[in-house]
Amino acid sequence: MLAEKYPYYLANRPEQPNADLEVRDKYRGTVATRVALADTAAIERAIGAAEAAADDMAAMAPFERQKVLNHCVTRFTERAEELAQALCVEAGKPIKDSRGEVTRLIDTFRMAAEEAVRNEGHIQNLETGARSKGYRGMYKRVPIGPCSFISPFNFPLNLAAHKVAPAIAAGCPFVLKPASLTPIGALLIGEILAETELPAGAFSILPCRRDGAELFTTDARLKLLSFTGSPDVGWDLKARAGKKKVVLELGGNAAVIVDNDADIDDAVARIVFGAFYQSGQSCIGVQRILVHADVYETFRDKLVAATGKLVSGDPSDENTFVGPLISENEAKRLEGWIDKAVDAGGKLLCGGKREGAILQASLLEDVPASQPLCAEEAFGPVAVLSRFDDFEQALDRVNDSRYGLQAGVFTRDLYRMLRAWDRLEVGGVVIGDVPSWRADNMPYGGVKDSGLGREGVRFAIEDMTEIRNLVIRTP
Template sequence: MADAAAHRQTSAKLPSCRLLIAGEWSDGERTVAVLDKYRLAPAMHAHLPGRDQVRACVTAAERAFQANTLSPYDRGVILDRAAVELEKRAADLVEVLRQEAGFPRRDAMGEIQRCAATFRLSAEEARRLAGEVVPMEGAAGQKGRIGFTIRVPLGVVAAITPFNAPLNTVAHKVAPALAAGNAVVLKPSLHTPMTSCIMAECLVAAGVPPGLMSVLHGDAEVADWLLSEPAVQFYAFTGSTEVGRIIQSKAGLRRTQMELGSIAHCVICDDADLDAALPKVVNAGFRKAGQVCTSIQVLLVQRALIDEVERRLTKLVAELPYGDPADDRTVVGPVVSEAAARRIESWIAQAEQKGARRLVGGERRDAVVPPTLLADVDRATPLGCQEVFGPVMCIAPFDTFEEAVARVNDTPYGLATGIFTKRLDKALQAARQLQVGGVHINETPSSRVDLMPYGGSKDSGFGREGPHYAIREMSEERIITILA
């Protein structure tokens, strides 16, 4: 194995993100610049593979899978070691996340800590992955027959991951796949390639055999090449609903897990504890510059509280420090690109043209959109019916709880919803009636513990992340019977 850090050779004095193929860090056919999200200047280069390199990578991954002799215990040990290696690289990762993701230190440290936890949870799941006993003798004519199931890996897993959680979302695909005994080909976002390289370095240092972990940088073309490789048996994707539909159509009968778009709602009922709810709402709406699938886009407030919530939220949001992620005081950094910032800016303007009131917000500066709070947003405008994926929250009143539930269910998406109430009957009504993957009572839709099942319904996708659940998605149940 070549030196794990060899891919970080510099080109034009910038770090370089190379390709990990068959256990070796390799150059691609060409490179592209990766921008510092705040300064909008090149921060590193990413190597892009050619078609033959993608094919060679998948072939090597399949070969490594076939040769894999790691026991579940061994896989758990490697993943535990990888968590330690990640923690050792925390200082490097904070700086990389600041540059390529635009994360302030708080968001970067949160990613690192959760990523290490996800690796440790996956290590536990590797060691306890098992089937179940089948009561064969409970059927007529089966006396003396024993039955049980085992869980077997699928083969090569392709993980296609987004920019907005470039460590922990990647970990939720890579770690359970390895825990189950699969080989992994990772294609991270071109916006955030270096974090995936560092993760791969940590896995290699922890003892992952050559070929079981691969990294290919690239855009839609590389993803399409991976979809044309029959050796890939599972595609784990997080991204837009539109791209998810394309991947699903090309995957055919092969298995997939899709975590797709969302318009996240949070409901504040008239009996809610606002002192507890509003700080959580602000965090859920604006951390990572609102670039989380469960960032609160629409805050539904029962009419009796609407004036107080507007007043208090206006103050809280106006106080959020924003701008340079290198400043430890910054809470809201840049969005992923200047183009994304312009789109968000235009959506705010369209909402205002249709009568929305801007309670908090200011002028865009490059890729930085100031934390923005709006009221009276027309549901026909983009902010009312599309995922903004930026630091924008819209307050809307409701009269009855049934009205709030109907509004959430009226969107094509169904990822998660938060409800703040002291009434158990309303909490249970929400749990039963909301057409979403997760209902969080007295928490926001962004409430996520890495050991819980996480995923959506409707156009927000299907399948579940969370190591205990993902490892079963990425393995297959096989029945074994014995006639004694």
């Protein structure tokens, strides 16, 4: 299924100087394939090639950029099952979730193809006073230049797509560092990009060790850094990025509120999905569940029953809902957090057992807010329930977090919906659904320790372009 080895892509071309990076099957623990690993010299060459390609990328007509993106849409569609199977192996992602991510990869490139011919400017009325009589203005958006992208392991295809596709639409060359644990998806994207007529040097996709990636952050030739990953790493990169623009998509401990007028069965079904899909390894996965006291017992019992039916195991099995975490160490960490929460007075309602890298879907209640399961990002198949009596109290508790990515609210009350939108300190509020829901064209990002800036195709293009003004005086 996977090739024996994979090259990296430097200035649009595959290179195989070594096969030093082992990529493991996350379920079986065996080596699935090997990948070329870039050294500092290769990264230096890639950045130089991107800088040299900047003028040619900027000069591409919008329809030419669109043609590249549409080619990718066609080829991703043709190779959809191959992409899904590779993702299932390298990330341990259940095959149904893997196919869903391939669909989003295709959608993201399709949206970028549409936006590539919509990068329009604006006519300005400058005659706002006597001193500007006879002046008119307009502006357009121009590519910012070479971009640096660092993508995470949990969505190896789609989160890379949210950087790569807007860059092509905007006319920016780029260098991409995919996660070392899951590089195959990004390299397959590179294989398909190499089939296009992008200018030489327009893209490089370079797996590398963390200590070899310094240039992705510090090199002044790069005009934008877009990073998706952990808060500690992200803010450190920003501090060292120099003058370049920085976009950060970081972590969260997303909360969902279930009000007393909610459709309980619907809320249960959506929260089971939001908490445990792709084994909980999502920065907007449901972690904190706040339920009105009037419906708490009914909701809890139904949620526990539904969670207990989830199948754990081999991610290639069509029936599997919870596969392995990215590593056994991550599963051990989360198992330790559960034990610590129970020792602090929390009650384990279901799950909690670990076998290798697989942790059962787990629910707890009465966990003190200071415990890591509440205060930090779990990033696994664990969620914590608590009850509230007053809606304002629930909003306060959602805000009692250093994170602020997205929140969900199950309510039918229009005024409470608007109150949540006004008060919740998050980048997005989702009504009638879980915070885990995302459409790839919406502005997506967080506040506080959850990040800086917004992704979503059109919004990423805005970050990858700058406004250039034109003023015309009529004598």
